[in-house]
Amino acid sequence: MERKRDFYIVNSSELPACLIVQPIHSAGMGRLKDAGVFPVDSLDAVDPGRVVAAITRNAGFSGQQMNGLPDLKVVAVHGVGYDPVDIDTATSLGISVTNTPGSNERSVAEQAIALIFALAKQVVAADTAARTGDFAFKYSVDLMEVAGLTLGILGFGAIGRQTAAIGRALGMRVIALSSHQPDAVFERLGVVRAASLETLLRESDVVSLHLPSTPSTRNIIGREQLALMKPTSLLINTGRGSTVDEDALVNALRDGTIRGAGLDVFRSEPLDPNHPLCSLPNVILSPHLAGSTEAALRRTAIAAAECVLTVLSDKRPETLVNPQVWASRRQSILNR
Template sequence: MPICVIAQPIHPIGAQILREAGVEVRQSPGPGLDSLREIIAEADAVIVRDSLPAALMDAAPRLCVIANHGTGTDKIDVSHAESKGIPVVFTPDANVRSVAEHALMLMLATARQAVQADAATRKGHWRFKYEQPLFSLCGKTLGIVGWGRTGRLLCDMAARALDMRVVVWSPSLPADGLPPSGATRVDTLHELLRTSDVVSLHRPLRGDTRHTLDKAALEQMKPGAIVINTSRGGLIDESALADALRDGRIYGAGLDVFETEPLPAGSVVAGLPNVVLTPHVAGSTQEALEATARQCAEQILSVLAGRQPAHLVHPQAWDRRRQPASSNFAERQP
């Protein structure tokens, strides 16, 4: 019987699908790497919602598939996995709507100072309504950095529901290509920053995308604009963002992801009043968690049965994959 280790808690449907197919499921006793190290040695498959370094792959000689619970795989040593013949699968569309909804929520909460208003109401500080500037998103310009599934859905939501003008910058969008949903393509990040009232980041974290919003970029932004990040914390230089927020050059920020997670004590953004913070939960609605766990489990079963899964990070590595130790598992599958 093949063994699948679940590194961090997922929706129960994932374990249920695996068990019903004849896979033994083992839950890591804790969410950290030390706990995972204790039980990964016999794993044929692993589902991770956080990091998986090379050392842990080396500690699992039977490991033949890694399922990334989510879209971004920057915390998994994918190149090392590929070198060992371990396919890495991911779930590029399971939580897209959840993340787009969360980005929209952060936009509204920041523009309307929802967190500060809540605190003022609880304290009986009714003069808040006279003292704090709030603004509507209707008719404003939303700048979307990156044009993946989430960015496209957020564009559609903002344009339809809030009548926002949407501009898009993405190096992967062809120069002669026009984004759908009525958005306008701009040629440079500078142009997007200069014209946008809200800037929402939707890029993967790589060497060329780290600190997309650095000090220089933040200085190019329209005065009083809002920054939203539901993608990866490393896309923003948090120290530079904190300076811009303190100086009032940026109206506010809504952040679900951070350069260091969990957010450390003394974080430069945690003490600022004009920031809305959430603990990397944009993709964690119950609906999204169920869909993501289901996709992870189904792709693991595909690999164990010798079938190419739907979403491989590097499809070209499939023919060089490590074969499952439980060779008779495929014969038992329908």
């Protein structure tokens, strides 16, 4: 068996194998190998009939890919969002799909806060000014103090709650909108429950989005919603790009409807360098890296590997996103 980087080249007589669609932390691959499941980064490295699992990040996994892997039993999503995976085809073929909620929540929340500071303190422009000797920059720039601002959280799951907790620690007033979290959660975190989306948008100095991609959240922030925000407000999105109407956002940023935006996610990724967002001075962009700290990547990779091994051991994973598949799942192959 030839060793190549952190992957094994597996010949057709060896089984099983896990296709690693996009790079993951070596700790996750080590967990697979310890259990006798060999990670491969290409179908060129293994007979497709030996692939029993796949781990994917934001690339997803298509029905065509599933149909080409006759013994595939599980697709593990490295992260929370599973919308790029063809769930219907997976379910029809008896393939379990899992995700890894909770493994990167702190890192994503920290990125949301980092984007707030980058905009409030105009960090990018200030860096340029310092490098070019423009120390008069401070006399013309309009900076914001974060303490005392109202932070509005739209999407009050694990990441939203982490963001709220950090915001509170910074001295921000935090309001959030949720139809799922009980009052006790709001009270424990010291967060005010917003009566409606409109109320949250009108009251917030910073609106931070932490929503999944669903038909009901698509373009939930559009022209009408942006018009409700304060002209001094900031929009932060570390959730899903589909939740924001990007054309409406560009217009709002150009005409001063809102002060600025910090975005880690986009409707189409990678972002086209010619996209209007790339040329706006009141926007801070990051390439969907909020969950990519060393600590988060390690936790997420191990969690994804554990999902794979759980399914292959014929045990139902806690994070199964297509539970209806379990009664008709493909036969598993490991004894743990």
